[in-house]
Amino acid sequence: MRRRSGHHVARRAEARPPAHHAAGNGVGEPAWAWDEPRWRAAVNKVRAGRSLKPACWKNGARACVALSFDSDHETSTLREGSTSPGRLAQGEYGARVGVPRILDLLRRHDLRASFFVPGVIARLHPDEQRRVVAEGHEIGMHGWIHEGTSELTESSERDLMRRAFDTLTKTTGRTPVGIRVPSWDFSATTLPLIRELGLSYDSSLMADDEPYELVGDGEPTGIVELPVEWIKDDAPYLGMNRATAIRPYTAPSAVGEIFRAEFEGALAEGGLFLLTMHPHIIGHRSRIAMLDELIRYMKGVPDVWFATHEEVARYCKAVAHDGPFV
Numbered sequence: 001m002r003r004r005s006g007h008h009v010a011r012r013a014e015a016r017p018p019a020h021h022a023a024g025n026g027v028g029e030p031a032w033a034w035d036e037p038r039w040r041a042a043v044n045k046v047r048a049g050r051s052l053k054p055a056c057w058k059n060g061a062r063a064c065v066a067l068s069f070d071s072d073h074e075t076s077t078l079r080e081g082s083t084s085p086g087r088l089a090q091g092e093y094g095a096r097v098g099v100p101r102i103l104d105l106l107r108r109h110d111l112r113a114s115f116f117v118p119g120v121i122a123r124l125h126p127d128e129q130r131r132v133v134a135e136g137h138e139i140g141m142h143g144w145i146h147e148g149t150s151e152l153t154e155s156s157e158r159d160l161m162r163r164a165f166d167t168l169t170k171t172t173g174r175t176p177v178g179i180r181v182p183s184w185d186f187s188a189t190t191l192p193l194i195r196e197l198g199l200s201y202d203s204s205l206m207a208d209d210e211p212y213e214l215v216g217d218g219e220p221t222g223i224v225e226l227p228v229e230w231i232k233d234d235a236p237y238l239g240m241n242r243a244t245a246i247r248p249y250t251a252p253s254a255v256g257e258i259f260r261a262e263f264e265g266a267l268a269e270g271g272l273f274l275l276t277m278h279p280h281i282i283g284h285r286s287r288i289a290m291l292d293e294l295i296r297y298m299k300g301v302p303d304v305w306f307a308t309h310e311e312v313a314r315y316c317k318a319v320a321h322d323g324p325f326v
């Protein structure tokens with residue numbers, strides 16, 4: 001039975017959309033049978049609007065580096081409904097070893113970064129979140145328990161987002177201004193909920209290398225998108241799950257080579273290099289050394305602005321000269 005409110009989470013599959021609904025999760029008629037309004041509405045639900053790539057970055061910098069860490073920790077297991085202590089320990093490493101190592105590294109390089117934290121992780125590790133904020137970093141939203149957003153009804157998605165928002169605010173004393181949807185699983189109702197919460201930016205979509213404005217159902221929203229990509233993420237190269245086919249298949253040095261090439265491309269185009277990492281993955285000795293080397297290299301390049309996602313979104317909004325940002 002589906003419940004609409006409280007702490008009961010209904011699944012979107014139980015609230016099957018009508019056949020013409022653009023937001024469906026693939027149920028119903030096969031795509032080849034859809035009429036034009038249906039596939040067109042699906043594509044227009046959430047769209048990349050105008051580019052928000054600035055002519056130059058803060059203080060005349062020619063490129064921008066935004067480092068982010070998704071502190072999934074134990075929710076990388078809990079999200080599947082698994083309670084295996086063995087698997088939970090793999091995530092616990094992120095809190096116990098990964099985050100302290102990352103914070104030490106950022107402090108040595110005098111850099112600020114963004115940490116995206118599920119509500120359950122803020123409840124399990126409140127001191128970690130307070131330390132992250134105390135050291136000058138940003139904390140953004142990352143779901144409640146790393147749930148699969150597109151499987152939820154709108155009311156459940158709203159309930160979990162509000163709970164996560166309140167939990168982060170209470171834990172850190174700061175109101176989050178940005179979100180990274182867990183697993184980048186952005187649903188057809190995520191954008192209106194982002195607006196309801198008054199957030200400034202999202203960092204979950206992939207329509208560009210550079211920041212852009214999100215357009216919902218044809219309407220510019222004023223929400224900044226700071227795009228991500230699996231190629232600029234540690235997990236696809238280095239993730240490990242014994243029970244599945246997920247295996248580390250790339251050496252840290254090769255991952256560093258890909259990241260560096262992405263940075264050099266951003267530098268050549270005067271753009272944004274946004275990197276997504278996970279404390280329980282990147283926090284291991286051989287990998288943190290690779291990140292240290294990458295940061296050292298990027299810091300050696302003149303006129304590169306290192307910023308949190310919040311700072312990047314704010315800067316892009318401030319330099320946009322027309323439309324809803326004025």
Ligand SMILES: [Zn+2]
Nearest residue numbers: 070072182183
């Ligand atoms: Zn995550």
